Amino acid sequence: MLTNTLLAVAIGGSLGAVSRYGLAQWVSSVWPKAYPLGTFAVNVLGCLAIGVLYGLWLARPEASPLLRQGLIIGFLGAFTTFSTFSLDTLRLMESGESLLALGYILLSVCACLAATWAGLALTR
Template identity: 55%
Template sequence: MIGVVFAVALGGMIGTLVRYTTGNWVTSHFPQHFYSATLAVNLVGCLMIGYLYGLFLMRPEVPEALRAGLMVGFLGGLTTFSSFSLDTLRLLENGQAPVAIGYAAASVLGGLLATWAGLTLTKL
């Protein structure tokens, strides 16, 4: 059990560092599109969780620590609904309702599509 906890903690640390670095890079290069970093990590995270879920269904022998470390730790740290919510609210507060609506739709629909795509990749 301690190995699983350690794997989740390590994965979470790496995932949050990737998200933090992505956010800083996007904000420094494209400050008007600050929300793009959250959208990108959420879509990539959805693609990855779909792929890993399908892969782990086909390979049940993969150790629980690796599965939990990747799916709960890394992807849990990488993606975030709270940042998505704050980004959407900031866009609305700045009078950018069309962008906020597009961003929310792209995040939700894109996330579902990316998760499906990731799962489908495992069936190829």
């Protein structure tokens, strides 16, 4: 069973990482790069998805644990980019954009909490 769990997390993780890269690149190509919207979009979408998945598993606890681990731990663990968010924020601060960095922190945290809540609310 442990091997199946590791495989589910590994497959989910690789798909999440590739998806994160693709979405962040697309967003960055559409909007200006002065503000890290690619990372922001990935984090909000990931929070929405984790809210939806959590709500679905609350409603259906009999659902496959392997699917849950592959999607939540693997895919979303690799897809969401909080470490990248932190680095983007630090780089804004280092470039003298402290007010923009603060706005990015507040907007990201509030939007991601709201997206997680919305995802869970969609399943209730």
